[in-house]
Amino acid sequence: MIDLRRLHVLRAVAHYGTVTAAARALHFTPSAASQQIRQLARDLDVDLLEPQGRGVRLTPAAESLLAHADAIQARWEQAELDLRAGHGEPAGPLRAGGLAVAVSALLAPMAARLRERHRRLSVSIQETGVPESFDLLFEGEIDLAVVEATPHNPPMSDTRYDQQPLLDDPFDLVVPADHPLADRDRVNLGDAAHEDWIAPFADSPCRTHVMAACGAAGFTPGVVHHARDWNVTAHLVAHGLGVALIPRLAQLTPNLPITRVRCAGDPHRKLLTCTRRGAGERPAIEAALRELRDLARTAAA
Template sequence: MLDLERLRALHSVATYGSVSAAADVLHVTTSAVSQQLAKLERETGQKLLERNGRGVRLTDAAELLVAHAERILSLVEQAQADLEAHRGSVVGQLTVAAFPTAIRGLMPAALRSLGADHPDLRVQAIEEDPMRSMPLVSRGDYDMAVVQDWNNDPLPLPEGLHKGVICDDVADVAVPASHPLAGRDTVDLKELAGDPWISSSPDSICCHWLLRTLRAVDSEPRIDHMAYEFATQLALAAAGLGNVILPRLGRCDVPPGVVILPLAAPLSRRVYAVWREEAARRPAIRAAVTALRAAVPADIPAVAPVPR
């Protein structure tokens, strides 16, 4: 009979491309993964890995076995979820990735609530951009991710994932106090055409969204500075170096020299939790979404039912 942990080791090598990468994901040594694969080769009577330069590649036999391993591991996860659902207890371990403002604005209260209400559940929170976290949920690295999409730029949901809405979050514009429009009650995005902007790193969902949003109002973006943290972006804005799109969820302190202007045509983002279909029946998933929705600040409405 094939050993499940050996199949998991082979599947991880196939997914992540090397023995060392698989070891990192499985939280074991490279030697331990190599030993599991050697035992699996003896168990199957087939050669599974071949040298390929400095790395390895899977043999045809290994590729065949990986296809079965993927289905087997998915069934095991589903069985574990069904057993937890049958037991009705919120137990085990849950790894939750969340983008920066969600991990600051939602996770502390949600984690405190989960710890108090479900002491047998261990939750690990990891800060991660949605563009990276959703594929990692799909692959099984994380159990859940808190992600976002904007009202003018929906985020595609990969096949095999479910989602539950946590809240809608409105964004304002932060401008330097010296800006000609700083005294306005509201501002139209078109009125800021040609202004310098400050955004996050080029590979982030926020930077991609800002570029598309400004181009949609016939303004070719001029992004002068990039910083991942909103606190840093606001410090740059306070120095008169550009404007910032600033969501309300997890908003940090606004420094002197910055004025917050609501947009006349509001921009909002929807915050979701996503998880794999196989895990949908886990009480821990339901408990985590409940805690996240309860953690939404009073001025940001939660809008969705708890997933069933």
């Protein structure tokens, strides 16, 4: 009989990439995590890890076992749903996470609607980065996340997660109110090729979108200033220190002397909802996804 606790340790090693990182996430010592995997290997009479440089990698047997482990996790989610089938009203705790813009524009109004419509449902929200959201879902610390699609996300085929498109969030060129481009209805980004630029830091998912949009317009932006928060970016623009691409969902400080101008070609980022595979049919999560889709339609309009 496979010990599911030991199987969970192996899943964590596959998810985090190293035994040490998996142990940290599971609140184990590295030696305790290694012992769990060694015991699982003895129980199954197969090798699960093999040396690779200074680290380890999963063996083919471990990869095969993980495919079953992910299916088992999804079945557990389905089992919980079946047990609650007689209680169709959304109830209990619902934990959601997402990037800052998603919290402000989508998750906060979602929570307010759910609180009004489902008195037995308790919603908690936290701001999370994209990689962190997947980690928290994997660990069972959150039930639902709104994430930005990036090249570094798990693939859509990853059987641990159910990722669904939610909203295309266009980028606007934001310029000082007295800028020559401010009076245009739509601007070609190439017209801002020689401007000073304000951009997200290199570790921000939006950095990729900004650089790709400018690259598609035929130039590399001359980035002079960096910011993590869209309102910080907007204040830098307001002081005439450069121009920036800012997502339309970002709610900026009112009355700043700036203008948002739509961009030709409509560069945008994609926002996704993500749950653990099999969890999306839980009444609480189903209600949350329904509200999010409705809010996304309103935002797109």
